[in-house]
Amino acid sequence: MKRVLVCGSNGLLGQRLARLFHSDDEYEVLHSSHHRSFVQSDILIDYTQLDISNRSDVKSLVTSFRPDVILNAAAMTNVDACERGREQAWKMNVTAVENLVEVSRRIDAKLIHISTDYVFDGKTGQYTETDRVNPVNYYGKTKLAGENVLVSSGINYCILRTIVIYGTGVSVRNNYALWVINNLQEKKPIHCAVDQISNPTYVHDLAFAMKQCIEYNADGIYHVAGAEAVSRYEFAIRIAEVFGFDPELISKVKSSDLPQLAQRPLHTTFVVDKAKRTFMYNPMNITQGLKLLQEELTGIHLN
Ligand SMILES: NC(=O)c1ccc[n+]([C@@H]2O[C@H](COP(=O)([O-])OP(=O)(O)OC[C@H]3O[C@@H](n4cnc5c(N)ncnc54)[C@H](OP(=O)(O)O)[C@@H]3O)[C@@H](O)[C@H]2O)c1
Numbered sequence: 223m224k225r226v227l228v229c230g231s232n233g234l235l236g237q238r239l240a241r242l243f244h245s246d247d248e249y250e251v252l253h254s255s256h257h258r259s260f261v262q263s264d265i266l267i268d269y270t271q272l273d274i275s276n277r278s279d280v281k282s283l284v285t286s287f288r289p290d291v292i293l294n295a296a297a298m299t300n301v302d303a304c305e306r307g308r309e310q311a312w313k314m315n316v317t318a319v320e321n322l323v324e325v326s327r328r329i330d331a332k333l334i335h336i337s338t339d340y341v342f343d344g345k346t347g348q349y350t351e352t353d354r355v356n357p358v359n360y361y362g363k364t365k366l367a368g369e370n371v372l373v374s375s376g377i378n379y380c381i382l383r384t385i386v387i388y389g390t391g392v393s394v395r396n397n398y399a400l401w402v403i404n405n406l407q408e409k410k411p412i413h414c415a416v417d418q419i420s421n422p423t424y425v426h427d428l429a430f431a432m433k434q435c436i437e438y439n440a441d442g443i444y445h446v447a448g449a450e451a452v453s454r455y456e457f458a459i460r461i462a463e464v465f466g467f468d469p470e471l472i473s474k475v476k477s478s479d480l481p482q483l484a485q486r487p488l489h490t491t492f493v494v495d496k497a498k499r500t501f502m503y504n505p506m507n508i509t510q511g512l513k514l515l516q517e518e519l520t521g522i523h524l525n
Contacts, residue, residue: 223247223248223249223250224248224249224250224290224291224436225249225250225251225252225287225288226243226249226250226251226289226291226293226436227251227254227283227284227287227289227331228252228253228254228292228293228295229272229274229293229295230254230255230256230274230297231260233255233295233296233297233299233394233395234387234389234390234391234394234395234397235295235336235387235425235428235429236253236255236295236296237261237262237394238389238391238429239295239429240253240260240262240267241262241265242426242433243433244267251267252268252269252270252287252289253267253269254270254272254283255269256271256273256274256296257271259271261391261392261393262391262392270283274296274314274318274321274322275313275317275318275321277321277324280321280322280325281325281328284326284331285325285328288329288331289331290331290332291331291332291334292322292325292326292331292332292333292334293334293432294322294334294335294336296314296318297315297336297368298310298311298314298315298361298364299361300361300395301340301359301361301482301484302482302483304359304361304364305360305361305483305484311360311364312364314364315361315364315365315367316371319335319371319372322335323371323372323375323377326377326378327375327376327377331378332377332378332379332436332441333372333377333378333380334380334381334432334435335368335369335381335382336381336382336384336428336432337366337369337381337383337384337443338361338365338383338384338385339383339384339447339487339490340357340358340359340361340365340486340490341355341356341365341366341369341383342355342356342357343356343357343487344358344487344489344490345487345488345489346489347451347489347490348491349491350445350493350495350496351383351442351444351445351496357487358485358486358487359484359487360484361484373443378441379441380435380440380442380443380444381442381443381444382431382435382444382445382446383443383444383445383447383492384423384428384445384446385420385421385422385423385447385491385492386398386420386421386422386423386457387423387424387425387428388423388425388511388515389424389425389515390515390518398422398454399422399461399512399515402414402457402458402461402462402472403461403465403467403519405471406458406461406462406467407465409468409471411471411472411473412472412473413473413474413479413480414454414455414457414458414473414474415454415455415475415477415480416453416454416475416476417476417477417488418453418454418486418488418489419451419452419453419488419490419491420447420451420452420489420490420492421447421448421449421450421451421452421491421494421505422448422452422511423446423447423505424448424505424506424510424511424514424515426506426511426514427446427503427505427506427511428446431501434501434503437501438500438501438502440501444494444497444500445492445493445496445497446492446494446497446505447492447494447505448505448507448508448511449505449507449508450507450508455472455474457508458472459472460512461512464512464513464516
């Protein structure tokens, strides 16, 4: 039986990982996050509070639990907040990764970490794992620095770069799909960028890919994203179609017209062939993902 430590269990991805591993007897999993308790009350999991930016706490938990694998789903993910709070962003997205690398080395554990399309400048799109990185905002810079900590560490690591995760969970940060759904449900007009193009990724696919990385003992960098590339505007239209909202509420804007502090890379679509080849990654298309999300939001489908 493999021992797995999950960090960031209260986030969107972390909550999905908790459900994914919940009924799997092949793994002994300890979930952890910054908050005192696990936010989902309907499933029973082993949970402990852990601030991964605290080096000595990381060291003492990991040396006592001795996981074979650490899954890091924790990060400072608000792009504009990273631009404003640079010190905090570095602490979470780089220093905390250094802490996890140090303990992984000490006990010879594999570290599986999540990175982002924001390591690219978005000038060309269709990025493969070997394409040149060039982040345009501070969040992207910290995530790239976090990647570099792993790449130069000499430990057994896997980095999954992903894009615009959507899904739901308890008290999760508002992701793009939830923002669209909440506004359209209340019949509020929204402005969506036509020039920001990417592959939205359903959180179930990403969590499953992390598990597959363990099962296939994948290492190195992989692109893991949704099956279809769309603009934010098109994504909102697809949401309106699936959920039965009025598409007239959605208007087209350019990214530069939106009041966002940090610059966004515009065209960050991914080629996911390496993940498909290596660990059978097979992402859903947008309609499939949105229909599952709709079921989750109405409480039909939770596991
Ligand atoms: N969301 C996206 O669209 C997107 C796109 C590309 C890549 N990514 C990457 O995907 C990963 C998962 O993102 P997500 O959307 O699931 O994130 P999220 O919902 O923002 O969750 C991140 C979680 O990290 C935990 N955390 C924060 N500081 C911590 C600390 N010091 N120690 C331990 N836990 C801490 C928080 O837990 P508490 O609630 O317990 O405080 C929070 O719930 C991140 O690496 C992110 O960079 C996300």
